[in-house]
Amino acid sequence: MFLRFDTARSVGIFHAAYDLLKLGALHEDERDALREYLDWYEVELPVPPWDSFRSGQAVCWFREDAGRMIQNLWPVAAVLREHGVPVRVKRTWKPGRVRYSDRWQVVALPVMKTGRRS
Secondary structure, X not given: OEEEEEEOOOOEHHHHHHHHHHHOOOOHHHHHHHHHHHHHHHHHOOOOOHHXXXXXXXXXXXXXXXXXXXXXXXXXXXXXXXXXXXXXXXXXOOOOEEEEEOOOEEEEEOOOOOOOOO
């Protein structure tokens, strides 16, 4: 199973969190807490190579056993939600065509669903 924290704009949670910081609309304690989590991720979570995103459609998914990586996203999601950014957790067994993989995450190209009209 793979998990992705997504927003209504279909950008990932990190993108949304950095955008919220740039707006400058957070209270000091919220800003500090959010910054602390993002700093932790910058150290602990490998950044996939840019060429794995080459198509512009690839997205990151956490492995279900990514423990602390996932656990630390819930407070980030809470801050975003407090400021009107809806966050949803998507789950899938098939994230798509994997272009990058590490211990905690994969970067995958979604597989387009094709259907036939009768």
